[in-house]
Amino acid sequence: MSTPSTDPECLFCRIVAGEIPAEIVHEGERTVAFRDIAPQAPTHVLVVPRAHTPNAPATAEDDAAAFAEIALTARTVARAEGHEDFRIVFNCGAGVGQTVFHTHAHVLAGRPMGWPPG
Ligand code: AMP
Secondary structure: OOOOOOOOOOHHHHHHOOOOOOOEEEEOOOEEEEEOOOOOOOEEEEEEEOOOOOOHHHHHHHOHHHHHHHHHHHHHHHHHOOOOOOEEEOOOOHHHOOOOOOOOEEEEEOOOOOOOOO
8 A cells, every 4th residue: 555645636635634624424544425515316425535546446556445445434324324225436537527536436325226327
């Protein structure tokens, strides 16, 4: 694992650091989970690694334990809100809708979901 890094310009680094407010629902050794500001489902939580990495594969390369903690935290958060079934989405790249370039799992639950996603 490389040294955890932060980017002072990064929105999610600033949320992790407590510099920008967010409704934090879970904190782990390597991750922080907070509610999405524009929820797309009754449960819509973002799980982010504390270390700044641009996307999910980069986190997996940099710190596999952090990547595993993201998945486990997603389940913890969903269960805490009464959902055994949930969806995890990682947008990886601007071309598929990524707008914040700090790895984040969207954890979505609480409504029917179509497939394939749009
Ligand atoms: P993505 O489009 O996959 O990069 O997802 C970025 C997500 O961050 C979007 O769902 C936004 O609604 C969400 N978002 C942006 N700013 C904030 C914020 N300050 N607090 C919580 N969520 C945010």
